[in-house]
Each structure stands twice: as C-alpha cells, then as structure tokens.
Amino acid sequence: MASLSSSNSVLFVFCIAVINSLIAASAGNLNQDFQITWGDGRAKILNNGELLTLSLDKASGSGFQSNIEYLFGQIDMQLKLVPGNSAGTVTAYYLSSKGSTWDEIDFEFLGNSTGEPYTLHTNVFSQGKGNREQQFHLWFDPSADFHAYSILWNPQHIVFSVDGTPIRKFKNLESKGVPYPKNQAMRIYSSLWNADDWATRGGLVKTDWSQAPFTASYRNFKANACVWSSGASSCGSNSVNTNSWLSQELDSAGEEKLKWVQKNYMIYNYCTDSKRFPQGYPPECSMA
Numbered sequence: 001m002a003s004l005s006s007s008n009s010v011l012f013v014f015c016i017a018v019i020n021s022l023i024a025a026s027a028g029n030l031n032q033d034f035q036i037t038w039g040d041g042r043a044k045i046l047n048n049g050e051l052l053t054l055s056l057d058k059a060s061g062s063g064f065q066s067n068i069e070y071l072f073g074q075i076d077m078q079l080k081l082v083p084g085n086s087a088g089t090v091t092a093y094y095l096s097s098k099g100s101t102w103d104e105i106d107f108e109f110l111g112n113s114t115g116e117p118y119t120l121h122t123n124v125f126s127q128g129k130g131n132r133e134q135q136f137h138l139w140f141d142p143s144a145d146f147h148a149y150s151i152l153w154n155p156q157h158i159v160f161s162v163d164g165t166p167i168r169k170f171k172n173l174e175s176k177g178v179p180y181p182k183n184q185a186m187r188i189y190s191s192l193w194n195a196d197d198w199a200t201r202g203g204l205v206k207t208d209w210s211q212a213p214f215t216a217s218y219r220n221f222k223a224n225a226c227v228w229s230s231g232a233s234s235c236g237s238n239s240v241n242t243n244s245w246l247s248q249e250l251d252s253a254g255e256e257k258l259k260w261v262q263k264n265y266m267i268y269n270y271c272t273d274s275k276r277f278p279q280g281y282p283p284e285c286s287m288a
C-alpha cells in the first residue's frame, strides 16, 4: 500500500509538472495570444511565437490585438522601443473595451531625437471619459533593451509598472462618484504609427523617414487574468496563488517606489495642470 501511494504521488507531481510546463509554454506563445490586425505585412510574429515586431514606414504603421478579452488581470509584456531617431513615432500599448462609453488603460511611448528621452504617456478612461494624462521620463533608455511594462487591473485599483516599479496608481473611487473600469471586458491592443503632427512638441519635429522602417519589439507576454468569454468571466481559480493579484494592494515598499518615480520622473500630471482645470481639478485628484 505504502509503495502504491508513493508511486501515485510521484505520478501526481509529474502530471502537475507537465501541466505547469504546458501553461508556461502557452503563455509564452505570441501566436496563440495575439493576432496581427493591420499593417500589410509590417507586423510579424517570429521565432515560433517568442517575438513580435511592429514596424512603421512612410506608407503605414502596424498593429496587433489579443485574441482574448480580459476583465481584470495582471498583464505583463516586455517591449523594446524604436531605437535611434524615433521622433514622431508613437508606440501605443493599451487595454480597451468597445463602444461609446468605453474603458481604456494606456501606455503610449512618444519617440524622440537620438539621445533625447522618450516620453511615457499614460491615461485612464472610464465610461468614455479620459483626460487623466500623466507623463514620465524613464530611468533607462527604453530602446536599448527589453523592459517589462505591466498593468495590474483589479477591483481596487489600476497600477502601471515598469520593470516591477509602480509609476502610477488609479484608485477605485466609485464610492466618491468617480467612474471606475470594472464592468467592460478589455482587449490588449498595440500599434506603431506616425504622430509627428502632435507628438513632438506640437508637431515641431518631423519624422525622419530616411531612418525607416522603424521597429518596436515585444516578448514574454504573461497574463494572470480573468478571461471574458460568452458573457461570463473566469479567473482560472485552479490555484489560490495565481489569483493573488486580484486583491493585491501596493505594500509600503511599492508606495515608496511610486513616490520616487512621481517625484523624479513625472513630467506632466493632469492633477496639477491648473490652466487646464480653471473650475477645479477632477475629483480623484484631491482623493488620491
């Protein structure tokens, strides 16, 4: 009996290991998770699904979207942005629902002249209303290597992180009358496009097409998320640990890092733009 149960437990452990490796493998295959949506061959999934590239030339940009819709999640992706003179290019990486009262959580990377810093632009839309921009410079060159850009979206808050460092938190303040994205499933979208009419100090610097094609790369996508399908949400509750993100709060170390980024790297905050809000700031600004 003893030997039977011990061989069963060996078999059990073996099966768990196989299942885990299958989950890990599928999480790493961009072919399964995404589809190219536009760009006429300018977007490519390479190396058996390990790498995705978007490119932009004078004729067109390109883009992709997730196959799955999510309703809450911890969503991680590594990006390597357009190197060199990227002024005028914009790489957008965001979550969005559909319809006229959509929700959206945005990362947008505004390129710059060689050696000048990218601007990381963030925004949160709830029920079709955005106007919540915060912009940052980064503490590294985001075009030199891959870095992780993450969105934690749970019922309590939305946290934007870069390489695990929180840069922005948008709290659920529904109880104070601020709409919060929580009822509409969102897909992941990304695109690389030309925005030299506005992205570079209001269109002052033009895209240098002699440097085209411009390329941004993606890898190591991972989503611990609730998947929305046929009108129902499933959070894959096979393991308590994998869903800890659903109730995750920033710990005090996370709050400290967030403060550090906001103090040293934030270059624009709608909550301090008094010219823009002469009648008073949006309510979440005083409650954050």
Ligand SMILES: *[C@@H]1O[C@H](CO)[C@@H](O)[C@H](O)[C@H]1NC(C)=O
Residues within 6 Å of the ligand: 110, 111, 112, 113, 116, 117, 118, 119, 199, 200, 201
């Ligand atoms: C480009 O760099 C300049 C100089 O550092 C900076 O003022 C500007 O905000 C940057 N532009 C973008 C689009 O990031």
